[in-house]
Amino acid sequence: MDLARFPRRRYTEGFTPLEHLPHLTRHMDGPHIFIKRDDLLGLAGGGNKTRKLEFLVADALRQGADTLITVGAVQSNHCRLTLAAAVKEGMKCRLVLEQRVPNSYNPEASGNNFLYRLLGVEKVRVVDLGTDLNAAMQAEADEVAALGRKAYIIPGGGSNALGALGYAACAQEILMQAFERGLPFDHLVCASGSGGTHAGILVGLRALGSRIPVTGISVRRSTPDQVELVGKLASEIRAFLGISGEWDPAEVVVFDDYVGPGYSLPTPEMAEAVRLFARKEGILLDPVYTGKAAAGLLDLIAKGYFKKGEKVLFLHTGGSPALYAYQDAVLRL
Numbered sequence: 001m002d003l004a005r006f007p008r009r010r011y012t013e014g015f016t017p018l019e020h021l022p023h024l025t026r027h028m029d030g031p032h033i034f035i036k037r038d039d040l041l042g043l044a045g046g047g048n049k050t051r052k053l054e055f056l057v058a059d060a061l062r063q064g065a066d067t068l069i070t071v072g073a074v075q076s077n078h079c080r081l082t083l084a085a086a087v088k089e090g091m092k093c094r095l096v097l098e099q100r101v102p103n104s105y106n107p108e109a110s111g112n113n114f115l116y117r118l119l120g121v122e123k124v125r126v127v128d129l130g131t132d133l134n135a136a137m138q139a140e141a142d143e144v145a146a147l148g149r150k151a152y153i154i155p156g157g158g159s160n161a162l163g164a165l166g167y168a169a170c171a172q173e174i175l176m177q178a179f180e181r182g183l184p185f186d187h188l189v190c191a192s193g194s195g196g197t198h199a200g201i202l203v204g205l206r207a208l209g210s211r212i213p214v215t216g217i218s219v220r221r222s223t224p225d226q227v228e229l230v231g232k233l234a235s236e237i238r239a240f241l242g243i244s245g246e247w248d249p250a251e252v253v254v255f256d257d258y259v260g261p262g263y264s265l266p267t268p269e270m271a272e273a274v275r276l277f278a279r280k281e282g283i284l285l286d287p288v289y290t291g292k293a294a295a296g297l298l299d300l301i302a303k304g305y306f307k308k309g310e311k312v313l314f315l316h317t318g319g320s321p322a323l324y325a326y327q328d329a330v331l332r333l
């Protein structure tokens, strides 16, 4: 796997930290818990989209674009980071925000929504669930073209084969850190949303010869739907990288037990996990992704799926700016 042949911008200096969580490990009395701090990636507020944007924005610049257009939920980390990348590159950025929960868009809301405004978004277009998002983004691109400019459309979550290279690169980074520290991990756990993180890290690990199983905690879809989404993306990444040979679809492992009533809707288990990481380790999770992924991690430890003596790496994909839009749920649920 030679990633150097793909144009890339750099938004983070060096590697993100890989840390042991001694207090949480002791508290759970199960496996050794480690965390990969991708919440500390570069661009405003950090998070996993930064790695994808390194490849996507390089492609946009290569094509001569001056405006980035993307789509996300009303409190989207991906939209915040795409906008931050545009600012850094001297580009403009337009956002299509999908109301996955009816009437959830509040222009005055805190969290990522506040940051859209602070970072100077050019335009926000709010659409309802069920809208053709590609068409909505294309309409924005046409508007930008009519102004004599050139837009580059980034798919939701930055999850196409190019963006997912960011997580193939992360797999390489993790294996290097594991080698340096003498840490043979038994499992990797991550949130699974638009799928680029899950698919990218899985393809990256296998391409580098690692057998570490990857467990994805779904934040939105049912297990069969998420397995299909991640599997399809994994095939696209492999084709894009020119990786041949057999691919076992059973590699894609997803648990959908922690979604609760739906995407972005708080659950007591999420709130408990967010409080536990904060109070045991001083680490801020988020209510929509890592809080639910951590709820999955903790429950799977309690059930003995991850066993005492094993080494489990939890991928912290970021998102803490959204905490400020969920204060009540996180403290009271």
Ligand SMILES: *Cc1c(COP(=O)(O)O)cnc(C)c1O
Pocket (backbone or CB within 6 Å): 047, 048, 049, 077, 078, 157, 159, 191, 192, 193, 194, 195, 196, 197, 198, 286, 289, 290, 317, 318, 319, 320
């Ligand atoms: C987008 C996001 C995820 C999910 O990553 P995908 O690549 O979309 O599956 C997880 N955590 C946070 C904080 C995110 O913003």
